Amino acid sequence: AQTVTQSQPEMSVQEAETVTLSCTYDTSESDYYLFWYKQPPSRQMILVIRQEAYKQQNATENRFSVNFQKAAKSFSLKISDSQLGDAAMYFCAYRSDSWGKLQFGAGTQVVVTP
Amino acid sequence: DTEVTQTPKHLVMGMTNKKSLKCEQHMGHRAMYWYKQKAKKPPELMFVYSYEKLSINESVPSRFSPECPNSSLLNLHLHALQPEDSALYLCASSQVGGLAEDTDTQYFGPGTRLTVL
Numbered sequence: 001a002q003t004v005t006q007s008q009p010e011m012s013v014q015e016a017e018t019v020t021l022s023c024t025y026d027t028s029e030s031d032y033y034l035f036w037y038k039q040p041p042s043r044q045m046i047l048v049i050r051q052e053a054y055k056q057q058n059a060t061e062n063r064f065s066v067n068f069q070k071a072a073k074s075f076s077l078k079i080s081d082s083q084l085g086d087a088a089m090y091f092c093a094y095r096s097d098s099w100g101k102l103q104f105g106a107g108t109q110v111v112v113t114p
Numbered sequence: 115d116t117e118v119t120q121t122p123k124h125l126v127m128g129m130t131n132k133k134s135l136k137c138e139q140h141m142g143h144r145a146m147y148w149y150k151q152k153a154k155k156p157p158e159l160m161f162v163y164s165y166e167k168l169s170i171n172e173s174v175p176s177r178f179s180p181e182c183p184n185s186s187l188l189n190l191h192l193h194a195l196q197p198e199d200s201a202l203y204l205c206a207s208s209q210v211g212g213l214a215e216d217t218d219t220q221y222f223g224p225g226t227r228l229t230v231l
Binding site: 105 | 151154155156157159162170202204206216218219220221222223224225227
């Protein structure tokens, strides 16, 4: 079974600074998908970014970018120019096929200070 | 439009009540999901429907009964719940197969906060 590990329960960052959230996963498959979801206090799960394992290029969405290291099974999220609205729980998730079960990590709480 | 809607937003029920949660999407997705989430924990998958047929049941107690009347609608019927069933219930949907770039991506609704007294 696949496992997803987020080793940082909480990360604090000042406004306008950069923070990096770590995520590692365990799988024997070669094709899979990785995601970062954001869950603010409203508890709506919001997709931040997705990565297809067969793509070498790291995904980027505005201030959010990933560092995908397939051999190391690592999928970190970098938030640049942090804003107060970025404060949320961030979940890393793995999916092995085009539909079906998402395997979530335990989450990292991001705190943004003015 | 990547919206999934859920009703009600909040629900308080007694252990002998029968209630239902509703989820709706109009993105043409053919897979729909129910998750249960406790505070400060990741979501836990409960059920998956694909093409209106139940494809995954994660050993959920029978007091939770899912239903998928059509491709846009997903219900979760609740009966004789326990206080430990109090949680946020999230619905999600995704495409199945096809050539769209996001066929692998699940989109979540805002959730229903359930309290069982």
